[in-house]
Amino acid sequence: MAPAHLRGTLNIGFQLMITIGIFAANLINYGTASIEGGWGWRVSLGLAAVPALVITIGSLVLPDTPNSLIERGHDEEAQAMLRKIRGTEDIGAEYDDLVAASDEAKSVDHPWSNILQRKYRPQLTMAILIPCFQQLTGINVIMFYAPVLFKTIGFGSEASLASAVITGMVIVFGTFVSIATVDKLGRRKLFLQGGTQMLVSQLVVGTLIALKFGISGVATDVTKNYASIIVLFICFYVAAFAWSWGPLGWLVPSEIFPLEIRSAGQSITVSVNMFFTFLIAQVFLTALCHLKFGLFYFFAGWVAIMTAFIAFFLPETKSVPIEEIILVWKKHWFWSKFISDEDVHVGNPEAVDYRIEDA
Numbered sequence: 001m002a003p004a005h006l007r008g009t010l011n012i013g014f015q016l017m018i019t020i021g022i023f024a025a026n027l028i029n030y031g032t033a034s035i036e037g038g039w040g041w042r043v044s045l046g047l048a049a050v051p052a053l054v055i056t057i058g059s060l061v062l063p064d065t066p067n068s069l070i071e072r073g074h075d076e077e078a079q080a081m082l083r084k085i086r087g088t089e090d091i092g093a094e095y096d097d098l099v100a101a102s103d104e105a106k107s108v109d110h111p112w113s114n115i116l117q118r119k120y121r122p123q124l125t126m127a128i129l130i131p132c133f134q135q136l137t138g139i140n141v142i143m144f145y146a147p148v149l150f151k152t153i154g155f156g157s158e159a160s161l162a163s164a165v166i167t168g169m170v171i172v173f174g175t176f177v178s179i180a181t182v183d184k185l186g187r188r189k190l191f192l193q194g195g196t197q198m199l200v201s202q203l204v205v206g207t208l209i210a211l212k213f214g215i216s217g218v219a220t221d222v223t224k225n226y227a228s229i230i231v232l233f234i235c236f237y238v239a240a241f242a243w244s245w246g247p248l249g250w251l252v253p254s255e256i257f258p259l260e261i262r263s264a265g266q267s268i269t270v271s272v273n274m275f276f277t278f279l280i281a282q283v284f285l286t287a288l289c290h291l292k293f294g295l296f297y298f299f300a301g302w303v304a305i306m307t308a309f310i311a312f313f314l315p316e317t318k319s320v321p322i323e324e325i326i327l328v329w330k331k332h333w334f335w336s337k338f339i340s341d342e343d344v345h346v347g348n349p350e351a352v353d354y355r356i357e358d359a
């Protein structure tokens with residue numbers, strides 16, 4: 001329901017909540033570290049139950065949405081709920097829209113076989129590659145293991161947790177930058193700038209670690225200043241992720257699926273993201289032991305690949321209404337091969353031309 005020109009800003013609310021959660025968790029870890037008797041980490045872990053509890057209790061008092069009532073055939077209740085939410089009796093037009101959207105959604109029969117059609121090859125590719133690439137930036141190596149990493153490069157326990165609070169702050173800040181700019185600059189500019197900044201930062205961090213730790217992985221003379229410079233470049237990397245791959249890894253897939261394939265496309269995106277999050281969390285410690293500083297070069301290599309991928313294969317989707325997205329692929333130098341003229345029966349190509357050139 002988001003208007004096309006605000007879609008980016010509104011969609012990024014999701015990633016913003018994730019980053020605020022990460023920041024809050026890092027703050028709690030810092031605070032509970034001083035609790036004596038081995039209770040600190042238990043309290044920290046236990047506090048994760050608080051948001052879960054709020055959601056669980058909240059769900060008991062959460063009203064049904066008009067949408068869900070319509071879908072289940074409770075038309076009267078849906079209208080009553082809409083009147084209550086909007087605080088007016090005048091809900092006719094919106095109600096009709098909701099019924100039309102629900103009818104349209106019901107007419108979609110086979111989203112999973114639809115998405116395999118040739119004309120949806122661009123969407124299928126993006127649904128798989130974008131979340132996969134988002135995780136191959138290596139962000140969760142920093143997010144999950146920042147304190148371990150900081151300790152390895154010579155900080156004490158407390159300073160390591162404090163540094164994690166700093167990266168937590170940076171990721172929230174970077175996400176706000178994305179919110180403020182995504183519908184003005186467009187998706188491609190953020191992806192390309194963010195990717196380049198991440199690449200440079202990873203190469204610098206890898207090299208700084210290589211110079212001190214070499215291939216033995218052991219160093220005794222890392223000064224505070226040296227370690228602080230590493231943290232600084234890690235912050236550059238985190239900030240760039242936070243305004244590029246972090247939010248756009250969700251936003252772009254969500255705005256390229258027409259209704260016919262939306263449920264399948266979104267399921268693929270979420271599953272691929274979670275699968276790679278799990279995989280990287282599992283292999284990180286072993287990979288660090290084997291690759292040492294090379295791990296940063298490894299992820300830098302992936303960032304180079306994904307940035308090139310965006311440059312060549314991702315068209316700009318800023319401000320393009322979702323129903324007209326097929327015209328964007330149809331005009332693309334590579335994806336146009338997959339879309340025949342009969343597949344295009346919406347909108348006005350000229351209008352999209354304007355928006356794309358504007359982007």
Ligand SMILES: OC[C@H]1O[C@](O)(CO)[C@@H](O)[C@@H]1O
Nearest residue numbers: 018019139140143171246277
């Ligand atoms: O902001 C970092 C966080 O964002 C995600 O990539 C999800 O978009 C998580 O996997 C990560 O922990």
